[in-house]
Amino acid sequence: xxxxxxxxxxxxxxxxxxxxxxxxxxxxxxxxxxxxxxxxxxxxxxxxxxxxxxxxxxxxxxxxxxxxxxxxxxxxxxxxxxxxxxxxxxxxxxxxxxxxxxxxxxxxxxxxxxxxxxxxxxxxxxxxxxxxxxxxxxxxxxxxxxxxxxxxxxxxxxxxxxxxxxxxxxxxxxxxxxxxxxxxxxxxxxxxxxxxxxxxxxxxxxxxxxxxxxxxxxxxxxxxxxxxxxxxxxxxxxxxxxxxxxxxxxxxxxxxxxxxxxxxxxxxxxxxxxxxxxxxxxxxxxxxxxxxxxxxxxxxxxxxxxxxxxxxxxxxxx
Numbered sequence: 548x549x550x551x552x553x554x555x556x557x558x559x560x561x562x563x564x565x566x567x568x569x570x571x572x573x574x575x576x577x578x579x580x581x582x583x584x585x586x587x588x589x590x591x592x593x594x595x596x597x598x599x600x601x602x603x604x605x606x607x608x609x610x611x612x613x614x615x616x617x618x619x620x621x622x623x624x625x626x627x628x629x630x631x632x633x634x635x636x637x638x639x640x641x642x643x644x645x646x647x648x649x650x651x652x653x654x655x656x657x658x659x660x661x662x663x664x665x666x667x668x669x670x671x672x673x674x675x676x677x678x679x680x681x682x683x684x685x686x687x688x689x690x691x692x693x694x695x696x697x698x699x700x701x702x703x704x705x706x707x708x709x710x711x712x713x714x715x716x717x718x719x720x721x722x723x724x725x726x727x728x729x730x731x732x733x734x735x736x737x738x739x740x741x742x743x744x745x746x747x748x749x750x751x752x753x754x755x756x757x758x759x760x761x762x763x764x765x766x767x768x769x770x771x772x773x774x775x776x777x778x779x780x781x782x783x784x785x786x787x788x789x790x791x792x793x794x795x796x797x798x799x800x801x802x803x804x805x806x807x808x809x810x811x812x813x814x815x816x817x818x819x820x821x822x823x824x825x826x827x828x829x830x831x832x833x834x835x836x837x838x839x840x841x842x843x844x845x846x847x848x849x850x851x852x853x854x855x856x857x858x859x860x861x862x863x864x865x
Contacts, residue, residue, distance in 0.1 A: 548582060548632045548633065549579045549580045549581060549633055549634065550574070550579050550580070550581040550582070550632045550633075550634050550635075550636060550649070550653060551581070551582050551626075551630035551631055551634070551635050551636070551709075552570060552581065552582070552583045552584065552635075552636045552637075552638065553584045553586065553626035553627065553630060553635060553637045553638075554566070554583065554584065554585050554586065554626075554638055554639070554640050555586045555619050555622035555623055555626065555637075555639075555640070556585060556586065556587060556588065556639075556640035557587075557588045557589065557590055557594075558590045558591060558594060559590070559594055559640040559641055559749070560590070560592045560594045560596075560597050561748075561749035562641055562642045562748060562749045563585070563594060563597045563598065563601065564597060564600075564601065565748075566646070567601050567605070567608065569646045570646045571583075571605060571607075573646045573649055573650065574607075574649075577650050579650075579653070581607055581632065582607050582608070582609060582631065582632065583601075583605075583607060583609070584609050584610075584611065584626045584630060585598045585601070585609070585610045585611070585640070586610075586611045586613070586622040586623070586625055586626050587610065587611065587612045587613060588613050588616055588617060588618065588619065588621070588622040589613045589615045589616035589617065595610070595612055598610040598612075609629075611625050611626065611629070613625075618720060619720070620718055621717075621718070623637060623717050623725075624716065624717045627712040627713065630709070630712065631709075632709060633657070633708075633709050634652075634653050634656045634657065634706055634707065634708065634709065635706070635708075635709055635711075635712050636649055636652060636704075636705070636706050636707075637703060637704070637705045637707075638703055639703035639704075641747055641748075641749070642745060642748045642749070643703075643744060643746070644666070644703055644704040644742070644744075644745075645704075645742065645744075645745060648666065648704060648742045649706075651740065652666075652704075652705075652706035653706065655706065655738060656706050656707070656708055661706075661708075661736050661737065661738040662707070662708050662711050662729060662734035662735070662736045662737060663707050663711055663736075663737045663738070664706045664737075664738040664739065664740055665697050665699065665700070665705050665737070665738070665739050665740075666699065666702040666703075666704035666739075666740060666742035667697070667698045667699040667702060667739050667740065667741050668699055668702050668742060668744035669698070669699075669741045682699075682701060685701070685763070686698060686701070688763070688766060689723075689724070689727075689766055692766055692770045693726075693730070693769070693773075695727055697726055697737070697739050698739065700723050700726065700727075701723050702742070705725065705726075707725075707729075708734075711729055711732075711734050714732050714734075715728040715732050720761050720765050721765055723765065724765065724766070724769050727773070728769070731769075731772075731773045776845075777845055778845075779837070779838050779842060779845065780838035780839065780841065780842045782838065783834045783835065783837045783838030784834070784835055784838040786834045787831045787832065787833070787834030787835030787836075787837075788831065788835065790827050790828070790830050791827070791828050791831030791832065792831075793827045793831075794823070794824045794825065794826070794827030794828035794829075794830075794831060795828060796824075797820050797821075797823050797824035797827065798824040798828070800820065801818065801820055
């Protein structure tokens with residue numbers, strides 16, 4: 548199969564049939580073998596009924612239904628799990644992504660050798676203050692933090708080699724950072740293509756201002772995991788040693804002062820430096836232990852993976 552087109556959706560009943568016909572027309576005119584995967588993320592309208600009708604009309608259409616809203620990341624993960632195409636295309640169901648872009652995205656993966664190609668909505672038809680400006684700030688922060696040079700991380704129109712989506716796990720709200728997850732998994736040949744963006748035709752957007760706050764928090768998480776996920780001691784151990792040295796320095800100062808400089812002065816418990824010293828050494832010890840335990844967990848997981856791979860190799864031998 549050439550293409551799997553994964554479309555997560557929430558309450559998009561008006562646009563689904565038009566989107567399906569548009570995609571099917573593009574597939575037929577380019578002679579692609581394909582499947583369209585609609586993932587209904589807990590819609591409360593008639594979206595699922597429309598999907599059932601499309602499944603009955605077109606054998607290339609499949610549907611997955613969530614009984615409650617789990618979020619776009621979980622919907623994409625479910626689609627990636629069952630997708631069978633050599634190239635996976637993701638797009639939104641609101642008709643703002645143009646299916647005419649699919650053949651060029653497919654060629655960039657199959658002929659140019661990209662692992663992943665992300666769309667760039669250079670000209671947007673969204674609100675300036677509620678979407679455009681926050682999106683630019685968000686993308687700037689994502690570029691600086693992740694070192695992935697894309698202009699539009701949040702564009703729903705993306706193309707992947709089939710093995711890329713099978714080797715990354717999209718959870719929480721990490722769908723914005725699929726290129727970063729792919730890079731961390733070793734897929735570094737990431738490209739970008741300017742795509743057409745269209746004004747929403749039906750309904751209203753399902754994303755509010757809170758998505759930018761969540762996106763920033765997820766960005767911090769993914770930065771931490773990518774930088775220290777395999778070496779937690781480098782962060783927590785360094786912080787622990789630093790805090791312990793600060794505390795020990797205060798304790799040493801207090802000891803020298805009490806023994807040699809001012810032996811009849813205030814009690815140590817009456818001096819604020821004593822509590823700074825005690826707190827710093829306790830926090831430093833806790834940081835160090837956190838890093839140590841993190842290292843044990845990481846090494847245990849790596850050893851378990853090696854054991855599993857070794858068992859699979861032994862089983863595969865005649």
